[in-house]
Amino acid sequence: MRESIFKIIENAPLTETVFKMKLQGDVSDITSSGQFVNIKLDGLYLRRPISVCDSEDGVLTLIYKVVGKGTEQMSEMIAGEELNILTGLGNGYDLSLAGDKPLLLGGGVGVPPLYMLCKKLIAEGKKVSVVLGFNTKDEIFCEEDFKALGAEVFVTTVDGSYGIKGFVTDAMKEIDYTYFYTCGPEPMLKAIFKVSATSGQFSFEERMGCGFGACMGCSCKTVTGYKRICKDGPVLKKEEILWAD
């Protein structure tokens, strides 16, 4: 974990509510895809945890959706402004279990952390398939970015306005994969848990106090004991997940 100041180099909308922010700073503590950062914002007490989309050569890329005061404030910031950020938080995805043909499944703002994962898996010579799930055509982002990395990309929309009509699980059935990685809303994660043919890793979300394991604000029960989503997660393996209900 590291606390440092980042300078915004660009901040622009990708859709009506989703923004991409690039920042310059010390990214040396970001060691794994699937980790997150925790951002201090003026006038707000708690930091805001946002997943890392990419981190390379001193540039941190975040893709976030405006859902409340914090993300709204972020969306109004411009290049040159600075943010106090805690980096290197969370465990991240374990790439060693991927096999030859890993499948990545992202839903909505669960898509961004899969980008750096995809990049790393392709660099290791894996044949990566990616399914990106959205509600409707206007909400789609990052499709071209994953294609540019060399992944085979499928897009699903719930209303059928683009790509495959339905959910990411509808596309998942048709794909041959050795292992999967996913991030997205909990109903999607639960559906994948049920229909998946292999083992895999799930990235979870929870309201956090600190983001680095001190406050026990985001604890969950797992097969292997109590875990803190922020410190022992956010990524949990399929074998250790106990759904809350």
Place this chain on the structure above:
Amino acid sequence: MGRLSVNLCGTELDNPIIPASGTFGYGYEFAEIYDINCLGTFSFKGTTKDARFGNPTPRIAECTAGMINAVGLQNPGVEKVISEELPKLKKCFDKKVMANVSGFAIEDYAYTCEKLDKEEQVGWLEVNVSCPNVHGGGMSFGTDPKAAAEVTAAVKAVTKKPVIIKLSPNVTDIVAIAKECESAGADGISLINTLLGMRIDLKTKKPVIANKMGGFSGSAIFPVAVRMVYQVANAVNIPVVGMGGVSSAEDVIELMLAGATAVEVGAANLIDPCICRDIINDLPKVMGKYGIENLSDIIGGAK
């Protein structure tokens, strides 16, 4: 003896800064980012007789200048704290730690304190009779002077270490409770624990926190802390450890002027993980600005 040192129940602290229980785990998360030996001491995560998961999530809510938590005393239980957490802590902290203890019956408090009494690493027992987040325990002992005194007496009977009773601000007359604890043998009083609070999400129209209510902390509660520390310090003859919304060297000095011998820093650790180190570094400069030679001289200075 340095300019910052204070004496807490017979043990000298290099400085009065103590990260508060529940905001500092068992220390080692913070030892990753700074040398925690710079602290006066710290109060470890509230420990109970048996292991506890605590409350369902969400447990955290944002507030203006503060936050609400309803963690519910998640901890591995006193046996594991002694067998696993204290040995890990020993590797990164050379000083005596303050052991924070909670319970659901007077016998629980005595059981846990008796175990911790045997641990050389433990310098003080901070007995929490004020947790707002567990039902049928915790705060119920701290809202009744007689019950608080019974817990105090039961704990004093099983330990030779200084016993500091941590009080709840969610009471009509905190002075009466502090005095009863003093009469029952308490070596110190710490206050304030969190204020009972609640938030409702306008989108879902439901409470933000699964437990509905929780403990409100953060800079917003600082004036309440100053007032209660002042009232209690003027009514008892044992040291008072002040806390509640402290986030700067100025806040530390203000609470000490109100009567605090040492000062705990809570929620601020969660936002600025290096805040305690930074406050310790800032203190000499801020003391200079206000013409303070030694911190121990200003305790209770505001009359």
